[in-house]
Amino acid sequence: MNAFDVLSDPxxxxxxxLISQKEHSSGEIVEVVEAEFGISQSAVSxxxxxxxxTGFAKVRKDGAKRRYEIDPSGFADVxxxxxxxxxxxxxxxxxxxxxxxxxxxxxxxx
Numbered sequence: 228m229n230a231f232d233v234l235s236d237p238x239x240x241x242x243x244x245l246i247s248q249k250e251h252s253s254g255e256i257v258e259v260v261e262a263e264f265g266i267s268q269s270a271v272s273x274x275x276x277x278x279x280x281t282g283f284a285k286v287r288k289d290g291a292k293r294r295y296e297i298d299p300s301g302f303a304d305v306x307x308x309x310x311x312x313x314x315x316x317x318x319x320x321x322x323x324x325x326x327x328x329x330x331x332x333x334x335x336x337x
Contacts, residue, residue, distance in 0.1 A: 230304040233281045238264055238274050246284060250296040
């Protein structure tokens, strides 16, 4: 499964949002996702497995609990793809900044 397939699912995106803020136990994730999406604990576990298997999430055992956190390595493909677009954005943003500065100078001189 490629990175964009992983990120296309709203449950997985929400899970990533949760674990990007702080580490969460699987129970905490299930509680939030069940309430927001109305899916079972088993379905949430499947989404967590996909996030682990594709490198978007890390898990560590904490006694009987499993705790999840973001794994930045999963985002490498997304970042590489966005990097192609950043070059386009950068030149457009530089042009916009130049035009804003011209406008400010024009306002000061009037």
